[in-house]
Amino acid sequence: MYEQDHSEVGRHLRFRDYLRKHPDEAWEYACLKQELAKKYQYSPAEYVGGKTSFIQMIDQKALRK
Structure with missing residues (x-):
């Protein structure tokens, strides 16, 4: 959970939308x-760490769209 204007909100929404x-x-x-x-x-x-590279890859793709 983040505050409404937190910078991570946009990243999470881009990830979801992608x-x-x-x-x-x-x-x-x-x-x-x-x-x-x-x-x-x-x-x-370890579970979270295992997802990190995949998430970063999708974050980069989502920024280019």
Whole structure:
């Protein structure tokens, strides 16, 4: 949860909107999350860390659109 004017709000919305327009990448992200959830069931930090590079890649693509 962020304050309304927080800079992360825009990034999260761009990420969401990008995945809505690119269902193949949304599916890839969903599969990654499921895999990481199984692998790092007891380590939330590792789960989050495992998503980082994918999220950064999508963030870059979303900025170019």
